[in-house]
Amino acid sequence: MREVGVERRMRVCVVFGTRPEIIKTAPVILELRRRPTVFETLAVCTGQHREMAGPYLEMFGLEPDVNMEIMQARQSLDSIVSKTIDRFGPVVEEFRPDVVVVQGDTSSAFSAALTAAQHKIAVAHVEAGLRTYSLANPFPEEMNRQLIGRLAALHFAPTNRAAENLLGERVAREAICVTGNTGIDALFEVLQSKGKKVEVVDPAGLGQEHQRLLCVTMHRRESLGEPLRNALAAFREICDRYPDVRIVFPVHLNPEVRQVVQSELGADPRISLIDPLPYDQFVGLLNRCHFVLTDSGGIQEEAPSLGKPVLVLRENTERPEAIEAGTARLVGTETAKIVGAASILLDNEDEYNLMAKAQNPFGDGTAARRIGDALWAWHCKRT
Numbered sequence: 571m572r573e574v575g576v577e578r579r580m581r582v583c584v585v586f587g588t589r590p591e592i593i594k595t596a597p598v599i600l601e602l603r604r605r606p607t608v609f610e611t612l613a614v615c616t617g618q619h620r621e622m623a624g625p626y627l628e629m630f631g632l633e634p635d636v637n638m639e640i641m642q643a644r645q646s647l648d649s650i651v652s653k654t655i656d657r658f659g660p661v662v663e664e665f666r667p668d669v670v671v672v673q674g675d676t677s678s679a680f681s682a683a684l685t686a687a688q689h690k691i692a693v694a695h696v697e698a699g700l701r702t703y704s705l706a707n708p709f710p711e712e713m714n715r716q717l718i719g720r721l722a723a724l725h726f727a728p729t730n731r732a733a734e735n736l737l738g739e740r741v742a743r744e745a746i747c748v749t750g751n752t753g754i755d756a757l758f759e760v761l762q763s764k765g766k767k768v769e770v771v772d773p774a775g776l777g778q779e780h781q782r783l784l785c786v787t788m789h790r791r792e793s794l795g796e797p798l799r800n801a802l803a804a805f806r807e808i809c810d811r812y813p814d815v816r817i818v819f820p821v822h823l824n825p826e827v828r829q830v831v832q833s834e835l836g837a838d839p840r841i842s843l844i845d846p847l848p849y850d851q852f853v854g855l856l857n858r859c860h861f862v863l864t865d866s867g868g869i870q871e872e873a874p875s876l877g878k879p880v881l882v883l884r885e886n887t888e889r890p891e892a893i894e895a896g897t898a899r900l901v902g903t904e905t906a907k908i909v910g911a912a913s914i915l916l917d918n919e920d921e922y923n924l925m926a927k928a929q930n931p932f933g934d935g936t937a938a939r940r941i942g943d944a945l946w947a948w949h950c951k952r953t
């Protein structure tokens with residue numbers, strides 16, 4: 571790649587702030603910073619997650635240039651959106667980036683994209699084109715990513731299917747670049763630097779060698795209330811039916827999740843409720859477990875790389891690639907359905923082996939490099 575004078579460098583502002591945004595933008599920021607003669611990079615943290623951000627920033631050695639500190643306890647969507655717009659506007663005015671990069675589908679990512687668009691600054695969307703086409707599931711993420719898709723000038727789609735979704739929405743082919751998911755770059759980075767033997771805290775919760783360990787996470791807004799309670803009942807029932815099963819559940823810091831999980835499962839000695847794990851330790855847990863039950867988006871992408879089946883505790887998924895590859899199964903949140911699906915994996919070795927394939931439809935660990943190349947090519951065309 572040719573070098574340029576300082577005045578021709580591309581000014582890129584990358585926005586992040588929740589746990590998965592940090593994990594998935596870190597490879598992009600680090601890649602851009604490896605090319606300082608070409609990119610001037612401003613790392614802007616929304617602060618949508620506060621305590622949950624620290625260990626992830628630290629692990630990737632990311633120091634935000636700006637922290638907008640928008641988080642408040644039990645924050646509403648309105649508060650996330652209005653604070654992000656209020657605080658990001660002046661950042662954009664001062665830095666005058668050539669492009670604002672947002673990732674995924676959080677309310678702060680949408681708000682940052684809207685702010686950039688209002689300031690007539692181009693938006694680039696990492697993890698573009700994921701769709702369920704049901705605005706209520708997941709909520710508000712489906713709405714956010716569709717809106718970002720309308721605003722973006724550049725769409726970094728993780729898969730061909732995501733690119734097809736965008737083409738179906740009449741996004742110009744030349745505005746789409748299929749890159750793989752940057753989350754897989756992060757996963758490969760951890761696996762390469764630490765190997766698959768990443769240490770997991772709370773060894774007591776991991777049970778004995780002969781015990782089968784299930785990894786559970788749940789945090790989505792549409793899961794709160796009855797769906798979450800139904801799933802928690804299913805976890806207890808799975809432990810009742812299978813005495814050799816232990817569950818490790820790193821519980822999201824959302825108080826609306828924590829209170830219910832603690833009151834329903836806190837007294838159960840077979841279920842270990844722990845704080846969110848730093849990323850490398852969570853990868854260790856994924857690698858150590860028998861299979862995963864989750865409503866998370868990112869975990870649906872990571873587990874297939876480690877050959878771990880995923881039971882998706884949601885009504886739909888924007889990541890059908892894993893279902894089609896046979897590594898994930900859409901189970902929903904009814905107690906009986908969750909217990910039934912888990913029982914199949916626990917009873918039937920053939921069924922388990924069919925799902926436990928180490929193959930990843932979401933990327934090959936080179937997404938950030940492709941994004942860097944595409945950003946620069948786009949900039950060169952314009953200047």
Ligand code: UD1
Nearest residue numbers: 588589619620621622642643644645676677678823824825
């Ligand atoms: C947010 C995103 C969701 C993403 C998820 C990743 C929105 C609306 N939601 O959901 O798309 O999948 O992050 O984890 O953008 N809290 C803390 N400390 C923290 C983080 C959260 O105390 O470090 C508590 C706060 O009370 C906060 C609440 O959790 O108000 C919910 O956080 P919020 O970011 O609004 O929603 P998430 O469910 O984390």
Ligand code: UDP
Nearest residue numbers: 590593820846847848849852866867868869
């Ligand atoms: N994760 C983690 N520690 C945990 C739970 C999850 O590091 O205790 C990672 C996980 O590996 C994935 C990301 O957080 O990369 C997923 O975040 P989350 O489920 O909160 O958000 P989603 O992907 O659903 O938007």
